[in-house]
Amino acid sequence: MNSRYSLTTRLTAFFTLASAFVLVGLGSLVAISIDRHFVELDRDALRDKIHLTREVMGKATSPQDLKTRLDDVLHSHEGLFVNVLRGQESLYSTPDFQFPGNMVELTLRARLGVASWQTQKHAYRGMAQSVSMPDASEMPLQIWVALDIAHHKHFMYSLIQALVAYVALATLVAGALGWWAAKNGLAPLRTMRTRAMAITAQRLDERIPSHAFPIEMADLATTLNEMLRRLKEEFDRLSEFSSDLAHELRTPINNLMTQTQVTLSQARTTAEYQDILASNAEEYQRLARMVADMLFLAKADHGLILPSTERIAVHDEASALFEFYEALAEEKQVHLRLSGEGDVCGDRLMLRRALSNLLSNAIRYTPPGEQIAVEIQGDVHGTTVNVINQGPSIDAQLLPRLFDRFFRADKSRKQLDSDGAGLGLSITQAIVHAHRGRISVSSISGTTCFSMYFPSTKIVGKLPTTDA
Structure with a gap:
């Protein structure tokens, strides 16, 4: 029909x-x-x-x-x-x-x-x-x-x-009775439609009362309410993200505008122009990294990030990152420790980026004289990578939001020597999810642990490959 x-x-x-x-x-x-x-x-x-x-x-x-x-x-x-x-x-x-x-x-x-x-x-x-x-x-x-x-x-x-x-x-007669029965039987559906039309972007907190409908339509009302709840959460996150993005972009742009206006206010020497251009280049690099990170997260949200498949020894990748961060760790007077073995089937560059984000985050917030441990545990079911550091505990209410974009547990902890925009943990989560894994965090008695779990390909099946 x-x-x-x-x-x-x-x-x-x-x-x-x-x-x-x-x-x-x-x-x-x-x-x-x-x-x-x-x-x-x-x-x-x-x-x-x-x-x-x-x-x-x-x-x-x-x-x-x-x-x-x-x-x-x-x-x-x-x-x-x-x-x-x-x-x-x-x-x-x-x-x-x-x-x-x-x-x-x-x-x-x-x-x-x-x-x-x-x-x-x-x-x-x-x-x-x-x-x-x-x-x-x-x-x-x-x-x-x-x-x-x-x-x-x-x-x-x-x-x-x-x-x-x-x-x-x-x-x-049967047709007339059928029309009457169908029209009256579908009256709750028209009521549901009227209530749904009243829901707008400014009224996403409205809900359809499922108890006011028959059993068959009550399930539909419950499903719609659950969908509205998810939409409201995503809409709130998007609104907050847009506000944070505007705030993050405003700072480097204002710096560039102010510095440029001051420079043009009077004649400068060649050396002064070179210093100003070098400073502007740093701000441009910061903007470029932020845009690249946002593009990465946007692709991850739409399932466009497909890891290539190869067998990766996590211990070797962590050792390479330890060599890279050795100088920074010595400067911060932080000791790095690596233990355990395990393999992950996935994309080498993406896995290294996720582990690098956790290590840089741990180095940034670990007090001098403390230790950062990377523990690897592998078995037939999968591989778990724990990044553990000592430092101030994170409020338990803030832990679920650590992986939100531009979120910082303590705004005052944004250091002047850090060029981060609050996207590192979001990118790490996107990489883990792209490998069909999961990531979690705990912070108890001054010990913070980020745990990444990558399931075995025998359990989840072979990951899709890409030439990128």
Whole structure:
């Protein structure tokens, strides 16, 4: 059915068609049963007439006497026709009546042994029966009898007309009742539609009261409410993200504008211009990194980040990063420790970036003289990488938001020597999710632990590959 039709129209049409089908089937069953009953009545009547004819034949003393007796019988039995044959010779035949030439074959093939035929004006049912003579030397007789069934046909015609009219009227009534039932049954859906239309971007906290609807629609209302809850959360995150993004971009842009305006306010030496351009280049690099990170996260949100697949020894990657951060760790007076073995099937550069983000974050917030530990635990189910550092504990209420974009647990902890924009943990989470893993964080008694879990490819299946 065309999808442009309303649900009420569809239900009405389906209900009407189903009702018509049932009514037509019931009417046909009634008509067939009555017609079969008439055939059975006619069969019994024909047998009685054959029996009566045989009795008359048994009393007749001559062919002329037989004719006289049968004429008297037929005179008192209106609508009865008889034909008595010996071979091809007709011993008696009802005047002005013609039996079919293949009467015997018709009887043998007919339903219930009753042959039916029709002329231009009348309809008949008949039966043929062979009668053996007492004298075996004589040829058996054939008795053909027929009844005029015009009254049966007239009754069936009137019955079929009545049934057709009733089926048509009943179908119309059923269609009207179906429309009424569908319209009233779908009234809660229209109410739900009205409530849903009242929900806007400024009113995402509105909910559809599921208890006010039938059970079938209550599930739909609950699902819609859950969808609205997720939309509101994402909308709030997007609004907060847009605000944070504007704030993060405003600082370097204002720096560039201010520094440029001050520079143009008076003539400068070549060395001064070079220093200013070098300072501007740093701000441009910061903006470029921020834009690149945002592009990466946008691709991750849309499933466009597909890691290539290769077997990676996490211990080797961590060792390489330790060499890279060794100078910074010595400057911060922080000790790095690596332990454990494990393999991950995924993208080497992405895995190194995730681990690098956690290490740089740990170095930034670990007090001097403390230690940062990277513990690797691998088994048949997967590999877990823990990055543990000592330092101020993070409020438990803030832990779920650590992976939000531009979020910092303590705004005052943004250091002047840091060029981070609050995207490192978000990128790390996106990388772990791209590898079908999970990441979590805990902070208890001055110990903060970031844990990345990468499942075995035997459990999650082979990751999609990319040439990027």
